[in-house]
Amino acid sequence: MYEVNADDDEVLARLTGVHRRRGAVQALEGIDLTLPAGQVTALLGANGAGKTTAIEVLLGLQPADAGQATLFGRTPFDGDAKARVGAMLQQTQLPERLTVAEMLALVRSWYATPRSIADCVALAGLDGLMSRRYGRLSGGQQRRVQFAAALCGRPRLLFLDEPTTGLDIEARQQLWRAIRELVAGGAGVLLTTHYLEEADALADRVVVLDRGRVRMSGSAAEVRAQVAQRHVACDTHLPDAEIASWPGVQQVTRTGPRVAIIARDADALVRRLLQADAALVNLEVRRAGLADAFVQMSAADHDREAA
Numbered sequence: 635m636y637e638v639n640a641d642d643d644e645v646l647a648r649l650t651g652v653h654r655r656r657g658a659v660q661a662l663e664g665i666d667l668t669l670p671a672g673q674v675t676a677l678l679g680a681n682g683a684g685k686t687t688a689i690e691v692l693l694g695l696q697p698a699d700a701g702q703a704t705l706f707g708r709t710p711f712d713g714d715a716k717a718r719v720g721a722m723l724q725q726t727q728l729p730e731r732l733t734v735a736e737m738l739a740l741v742r743s744w745y746a747t748p749r750s751i752a753d754c755v756a757l758a759g760l761d762g763l764m765s766r767r768y769g770r771l772s773g774g775q776q777r778r779v780q781f782a783a784a785l786c787g788r789p790r791l792l793f794l795d796e797p798t799t800g801l802d803i804e805a806r807q808q809l810w811r812a813i814r815e816l817v818a819g820g821a822g823v824l825l826t827t828h829y830l831e832e833a834d835a836l837a838d839r840v841v842v843l844d845r846g847r848v849r850m851s852g853s854a855a856e857v858r859a860q861v862a863q864r865h866v867a868c869d870t871h872l873p874d875a876e877i878a879s880w881p882g883v884q885q886v887t888r889t890g891p892r893v894a895i896i897a898r899d900a901d902a903l904v905r906r907l908l909q910a911d912a913a914l915v916n917l918e919v920r921r922a923g924l925a926d927a928f929v930q931m932s933a934a935d936h937d938r939e940a941a
């Protein structure tokens with residue numbers, strides 16, 4: 635029933651039409667998701683969109699009510715499939731009294747061919763922490779130990795549920811480097827994050843979940859292109875209301891002489907601005923980041939719901 639198809643050999647895990655109810659909430663409503671080897675897939679979505687539920691179904695921590703979840707072509711409840719997975723979840727409980735060195739030794743003992751301690755330390759940035767008790771570490775340091783625990787069994791597929799929450803900039807960059815190294819070695823990664831620049835920086839594919847459904851998927855660039863938004867700023871005396879009345883202008887905000895405009899077509903907007911105000915200065919145009927795109931989608935939802 636769970637055989638791997640010949641053309642599927644690079645697909646590590648898959649959700650097909652998965653539904654999952656949590657209490658009164660339909661947490662997943664017919665989700666399709668494919669996790670290929672050698673790629674980072676970023677799962678984005680507002681709080682409660684269903685990201686953790688999707689991961690837990692793929693990890694066999696909860697069943698699908700309908701549809702099918704497969705891990706290495708098998709059911710996610712299969713022990714051999716689970717052994718090839720590493721996971722760093724939001725609520726990870728590790729023994730507080732163990733030192734980091736003892737913890738790594740314990741987790742490594744679960745695997746036949748674990749990653750070397752030196753590699754775990756280097757990848758997770760644990761230098762100087764090995765003799766410290768886990769329970770006495772800062773939140774960010776504990777997150778790094780959890781990352782080391784997730785990768786020390788040489789997983790083919792790594793689930794990272796908001797891995798950089800609470801990490802400082804340096805630790806976050808270190809984790810990004812480690813993820814890139816693991817993926818270059820052929821691992822697949824499913825990453826959920828609220829730091830949208832993280833998806834921009836890391837993800838080969840972005841899947842946007844919205845109330846249990848896949849709302850959008852593609853490369854980070856494709857997701858941005860779908861919302862096709864540009865930010866234009868300049869110093870101008872033109873009235874805000876006049877700019878706001880032009881076609882394609884979505885938002886106008888002003889701070890003193892400087893006006894910030896969100897528009898669909900930056901070229902047309904810039905031409906019109908320069909025509910209307912010959913004294914206009916300090917013109918700046920930038921592409922919307924994924925963060926802006928995401929906020930725009932959520933705002934559009936609220937507008938539709940309010941209408």
Ligand code: ATP
Binds near residue numbers: 656657681682683
């Ligand atoms: P976050 O970004 O906040 O982590 P998420 O996208 O991971 O959110 P889930 O944790 O998958 O979202 O939750 C999806 C929905 O299921 C939410 O509406 C949530 O309230 C609901 N839910 C999750 N766990 C339970 C539970 N144990 N009992 C009832 N409802 C639950």
